Amino acid sequence: MLTKRVIPCLDVKDGRVVKGINFLNLRDAGDPAEVSSAYDKAGADEVVFLDINASSDSRSTQLEWVRQVASTLFIPFTVGGGVRTVDDFRDILREGADKIAINSAAIMNPQLISDAADKFGSQCVVVAIDAKKRKDGDGWTIYKNGGRVDMEKDLVEWAMEAERRGAGEILLTSMDCDGTKAGYDLAQLRAVSSVVRIPVIASGGAGTKEHFYDAIEAGAEAVLAASLFHYKELEIRDLKEYLRGRGVAVRL
C-alpha cells in the first residue's frame, strides 16, 4: 500500500542549513548533506531544501551542495529557491536532485511549468504555493516573493492551472498557519486536494502529531514541517508510529 510521506524541510543559505542548529550528534550541524542523511536515518521519506537567497550569482554554490547531498542521501529530495528557467531545472537535476520546486517563477511565467514538465517529466515539477485567506474570508489568494506580494489570484484556480500545465505535485503553504503550531489550514487543504488529482504536500502550522493526522484526513498525500523536526520537538519515528496507530499507512 502506498504510504503517506513525512517530509522535513531545510532552509539553506549560502550552502549552509540555517535551521537545525539543535540537531544532535552531528559533527557539523549546518551541512546540508549531513543534516539530510541524519533525516534519512531518522525515517524521513523525502527531504525538501529551500534555498532562501538563491540567485544566478549563487548558482554554483547551490549546485555544489546539491552534488554533495546527492552523494550521501539515498531518498528523494527536492530543491527550491531561485529556479527561473528550464536550464536551471536541467542543471540541478543533473547534479542528482529528484524534484524542483518553483514558486514565484511559476506565477510570473506559468509556461515554465509546462516546459519543465515536457522536458523532464511531471514527476520532477513541484509547484510551491504560498496562500493566505482573503480579507473578506472567502477563499485564499496566492503570494509571490516569499509571501511579500499578494497576486490577488485565487488559490484553487491557480492549483488547477498548475496541474493542467503539468505540475507533478503541489507544495501548499498556509501563510496564516505557518509558524503558529496551531495546525495546518485544513479548509485550505480540502479545497485544493479535492479539485486536483496530483499529490498535495501540506505545509505550515504543524505543532502536534494530531495536526499531521488531520492534514492527511483533509487530503494531504504528504506532510511537511521544519522547526518541529529540527528542534527535536517531534521525532519522525514517533510521529509515524502515531500515524500508523491511527490507521494511516506509513513506512516504518
Added chain:
Amino acid sequence: MISIIDYDAGNIKSVEKALQFLGAEAVVTRNPETILSSDGVILPGVGAFGDAMGRLRSYGLEEVLQDVTKRGIPFLGICLGLQLLFEDSEESPGVKGLGILKGHIRRIPSDGGLKVPQIGWNSLSFPKKGTLFEGIPEGSFVYFVHSYYLQAEDPGIVVATTEYGVTIHAAVEQGNVFAMQYQPEKSSDNGLAMLRNFVNLTRKDA
C-alpha cells in the same frame, strides 16, 4: 567494473552515486566495447518509453544490450529500464521495446480515485525469493515514481509485486537479467542493499 548505460536518461547520476557510495567501480558509457567487457550492466531511466527506445536505437545500443543478456553478463534495468526490456508499452503505441523479456507495459488505471503517477513508498511482496533480495524482508518499502506498470507474460519471472489499484510486477528475474520498477537508488537502506547484492553478483562472476 559496471557500465551504466548513457542514453541521456534522467536518473543516471543518482545510480552512479549510489554505486560509488557502495564502493563499486562504475562508468557511465555508451561505448559498445566497454559495455560488453564489463562485469555488470545497468540500464537506468526516467522518461517516456518511445523517446528512450528511439535514443537507444540511435546510439546503436539495442543490439549491444541484447548481446549483454545473451552473454549472461549480469544486467539490471531500473524504472524505465525495466519497461524497455519488454515488448511494448501503452505509453508509446507502435514502438517496439527491447523484447528481451516477454510482457507488456500498461497504464496504471486512474479510476477508483488513485493518483497517477504513483509517487512514493510502497511495500513489496515476494512471490518467490529473488537473488537481489537476499537479506531483505518481505514487506520492505521502496520508492516508486511511475505512470505505467509491467504485466509480465510469465508469472514465474516475477520476484516482487506491489499493490496500487492493480497488482504491479515490481521486480523480475530471469537468468542474469534483473529489473526493478522502483528506484533502488532512492530507496534508502533497502534499495542500497539490493544494489549491493547486484554489485556482489558482478564480483562473483568476475
